[in-house]
Amino acid sequence: MSDNNVSTHWADIYADKIIREKGEKEVYTCASGITPSGTVHIGNFREIISVDLVVKALREKGKNVRFIYSWDDYDVFRKVPKNMPEPELLATYLRKPITLVPDTIGRADNYARGNELDVEQMLPIVGVEPEYIYQAARYRNSEYAQGMRTALEKRDEIRAILDEFRTTPLEEDWWPISVFSNFTDKDTTTILDWDGEWNITYRDDETGQTETVDLRTTSCAKLPWRLDWPMRWVQEKVDFEPAGKDHHSEGGSFDTSRKVVQAFGGEAPVSFQYDFISIKGRGGKISSSSGEVVSLPDVLEVYTPEITRYMFAGTRPNTEFSISFDLDVLKIYEDYDTCERIYFGLQEVNDKRKAKEKRIYELSQVNGVPSEPCYQIPFRHLCNLLQLHEGDIDKAIATLSDITEGQRERLEVRCKCAWNWITTFAPEDFKYRLTNDQDALVEITDQERAAVHALTEVVKVMDELDNKEYTTRVYDSAKDNGLDTGDFFKLIYSLMIGKDKGPKLGPFLQTCGKEKVLSILQRY
RNA sequence: GGGCCGCUAGCUCAGCUGGUAGAGCAGCAGACUCUUAAUCUGCGGGUCAAAGGUUCGAUCCCUUUGCGGCUCACCA
Numbered sequence: 001m002s003d004n005n006v007s008t009h010w011a012d013i014y015a016d017k018i019i020r021e022k023g024e025k026e027v028y029t030c031a032s033g034i035t036p037s038g039t040v041h042i043g044n045f046r047e048i049i050s051v052d053l054v055v056k057a058l059r060e061k062g063k064n065v066r067f068i069y070s071w072d073d074y075d076v077f078r079k080v081p082k083n084m085p086e087p088e089l090l091a092t093y094l095r096k097p098i099t100l101v102p103d104t105i106g107r108a109d110n111y112a113r114g115n116e117l118d119v120e121q122m123l124p125i126v127g128v129e130p131e132y133i134y135q136a137a138r139y140r141n142s143e144y145a146q147g148m149r150t151a152l153e154k155r156d157e158i159r160a161i162l163d164e165f166r167t168t169p170l171e172e173d174w175w176p177i178s179v180f181s182n183f184t185d186k187d188t189t190t191i192l193d194w195d196g197e198w199n200i201t202y203r204d205d206e207t208g209q210t211e212t213v214d215l216r217t218t219s220c221a222k223l224p225w226r227l228d229w230p231m232r233w234v235q236e237k238v239d240f241e242p243a244g245k246d247h248h249s250e251g252g253s254f255d256t257s258r259k260v261v262q263a264f265g266g267e268a269p270v271s272f273q274y275d276f277i278s279i280k281g282r283g284g285k286i287s288s289s290s291g292e293v294v295s296l297p298d299v300l301e302v303y304t305p306e307i308t309r310y311m312f313a314g315t316r317p318n319t320e321f322s323i324s325f326d327l328d329v330l331k332i333y334e335d336y337d338t339c340e341r342i343y344f345g346l347q348e349v350n351d352k353r354k355a356k357e358k359r360i361y362e363l364s365q366v367n368g369v370p371s372e373p374c375y376q377i378p379f380r381h382l383c384n385l386l387q388l389h390e391g392d393i394d395k396a397i398a399t400l401s402d403i404t405e406g407q408r409e410r411l412e413v414r415c416k417c418a419w420n421w422i423t424t425f426a427p428e429d430f431k432y433r434l435t436n437d438q439d440a441l442v443e444i445t446d447q448e449r450a451a452v453h454a455l456t457e458v459v460k461v462m463d464e465l466d467n468k469e470y471t472t473r474v475y476d477s478a479k480d481n482g483l484d485t486g487d488f489f490k491l492i493y494s495l496m497i498g499k500d501k502g503p504k505l506g507p508f509l510q511t512c513g514k515e516k517v518l519s520i521l522q523r524y
Numbered sequence: 525g526g527g528c529c530g531c532u533a534g535c536u537c538a539g540c541u542g543g544u545a546g547a548g549c550a551g552c553a554g555a556c557u558c559u560u561a562a563u564c565u566g567c568g569g570g571u572c573a574a575a576g577g578u579u580c581g582a583u584c585c586c587u588u589u590g591c592g593g594c595u596c597a598c599c600a
Contacts, residue, residue, distance in 0.1 A: 008541070035600060075600065165597055225600045249596040250527040273528075318529070327561065380562060429561065475557045489559045501560045
């Protein structure tokens with residue numbers, strides 16, 4: 001907590017609400033989860049990070065917290081994803097559990113695991129480290145046998161709840177569990193009977209074979225989603241779990257689960273609904289790592305881990321927002337730096353704003369709050385610096401004399417993001433490269449040559465001049481030689497970077513440094 | 525049809541445990557000369573969608589209406 005006064009950050013508000021509604025407990029369980037039936041995209045990540053923020057808030061209140069992430073990997077493989085290799089091979093696995101589907105990308109033993117690994121390997125980078133629960137393993141080990149039996153016993157009660165919202169009521173022979181055939185591994189089965197205890201008899205619809213299995217030992221039975229969720233709330237004693245707006249609508253799965261959970265003898269967790277997030281400014285540049293959706297690694301290409309957290313921590317969950325890859329990237333970096341300056345007292349704002357920004361800053365950190373702010377350099381300026389050095393991060397940083405050792409690592413990460421952004425997403429206007437000996441000389445008139453020479457003399461002493469005098473003399477270089485200043489600027493840009501326009505010339509030349517500028521201008 | 529969310533300066537949005545509103549961008553002006561989605565400074569009074577209600581007092585709470593969006597009712 002930043003101060004003695006009560007935080008109004010949503011993560012703290014929900015932490016308080018959990019404590020208030022669930023009472024004092026030895027341990028609070030916060031949950032999240034998803035079916036790994038496709039690439040886990042940045043929208044799914046919103047749930048994970050939202051839980052993480054609440055988990056951190058609870059822990060800072062001195063609570064023990066168990067943060068679980070359930071992979072619903074005993075789900076059925078319903079359709080072949082678009083961007084996977086060998087679609088015809090994959091098609092033969094339809095209706096089987098996704099853990100039995102091969103990963104044709106070769107990431108892991110099976111398709112589900114491949115999707116899981118993509119996430120599990122990335123989350124620590126943004127400081128998220130939940131305890132993973134693998135549903136397939138739990139079901140196969142019959143750890144949910146009692147849950148399934150309860151569902152069978154409460155079959156009519158559960159059916160009534162689900163029917164409240166259905167357009168067509170469930171069939172008379174509906175059963176609250178489904179079975180993967182032991183003959184074909186597919187879920188194309190029909191349950192024929194339940195003996196009132198542990199035995200289920202089903203028929204394989206493809207082969208016509210029938211079999212009776214014991215829920216306590218079989219690995220083939222599972223609960224459907226709308227029952228699986230509330231069952232797990234009880235089994236794992238879940239106190240908090242948010243969900244997307246699709247679940248939270250009346251008749252949605254959270255809504256029915258909160259009623260069904262009573263059949264399992266528990267109550268619904270504290271929850272909130274988070275909105276979707278959209279992507280802005282990617283143009284035709286689709287994800288390199290994961291097909292057509294934008295996922296966490298794609299965001300981390302352009303945003304540092306702290307700023308990635310910052311975007312989520314600084315936005316209320318029920319607000320839709322977009323993650324930008326266009327010029328808004330600059331603004332996000334500037335906003336984060338402002339937030340950081342406020343945290344470290346380098347920028348004065350009123351108390352209310354200060355408390356808010358400080359809390360957001362704390363929650364944005366991956367490994368605790370650093371002892372000093374990051375090297376404060378406007379992102380735009382950093383982009384210039386990197387372009388002047390053609391993406392050589394070490395050289396670019398070497399020009400910053402006042403950087404501390406503690407700031408270097410974070411700045412390097414930021415430089416990598418900046419360079420990725422420049423090369424992949426920045427508008428063409430924004431990009432440039434200094435010309436060098438290899439580039440052909442631009443043809444210029446004697447008059448222009450005279451102006452360039454005059455500018456050369458100014459550049460030689462630019463580090464000693466004050467700003468005003470420097471600017472004046474830059475303009476004089478043009479004026480004294482009878483050149484229109486607009487034309488003069490165009491000329492210099494074309495010599496320096498081969499374009500009509502560029503960064504504000506005066507500061508640009510200073511950033512380049514005397515040597516670089518002279519090496520170019522003195523060719524003329 | 526049900527549910528949820530939004531409607532605040534030209535634009536994008538902050539403001540959220542109620543005390544009659546703010547940032548960025550754009551715009552305008554200035555810094556002799558100033559090109560740029562790329563310097564600095566100054567300039568923001570908008571019926572906070574509408575009407576009622578609660579309150580000493582509401583953009584913020586309640587009700588109704590309008591407009592826009594999302595979502596559920598099949599699966600997860």
